[in-house]
Amino acid sequence: MTQATEMLETYPLDLGHVDQRALADCIDACFDCAQACTACADACLSEDMVADLVKCIRTNLDCADICATTGRVLSRHTGYDANTTRVMLQACIQACRSCGEECQAHASEHEHCQVCAEACRRCEQACRDLMAALG
Numbered sequence: 300m301t302q303a304t305e306m307l308e309t310y311p312l313d314l315g316h317v318d319q320r321a322l323a324d325c326i327d328a329c330f331d332c333a334q335a336c337t338a339c340a341d342a343c344l345s346e347d348m349v350a351d352l353v354k355c356i357r358t359n360l361d362c363a364d365i366c367a368t369t370g371r372v373l374s375r376h377t378g379y380d381a382n383t384t385r386v387m388l389q390a391c392i393q394a395c396r397s398c399g400e401e402c403q404a405h406a407s408e409h410e411h412c413q414v415c416a417e418a419c420r421r422c423e424q425a426c427r428d429l430m431a432a433l434g
Contacts, residue, residue, distance in 0.1 A: 329370030
């Protein structure tokens with residue numbers, strides 16, 4: 300059981316019709332992706348040809364911030380605003396798509412970019428799944 304799942308199960312009020320599994324999976328994917336993107340940006344800074352990775356670093360850092368913020372917003376349920384949730388999920392989907400594509404372009408030379416691209420794809424899909432579950 301993940302931390303997100305455990306916290307959702309202990310929430311004192313009814314969460315309504317939300318798919319708790321999709322929500323927990325998305326929260327976990329957002330925080331995992333934020334960590335992977337932060338670590339990838341740091342690894343890029345350690346590469347010999349760091350100048351070639353400037354766009355990747357920027358995309359990593361943007362994606363990390365957006366994923367972390369999305370994970371935090373999704374973790375709050377009191378006074379829920381569906382419109383804010385949808386906008387955050389859309390932003391996260393776009394950030395993950397952009398970062399995943401950028402990292403994939405460097406994956407043949409930098410294994411950390413491959414790992415990050417995979418985390419971005421998982422997060423993008425988890426956000427899409429939650430969007431679909433929200434209706």
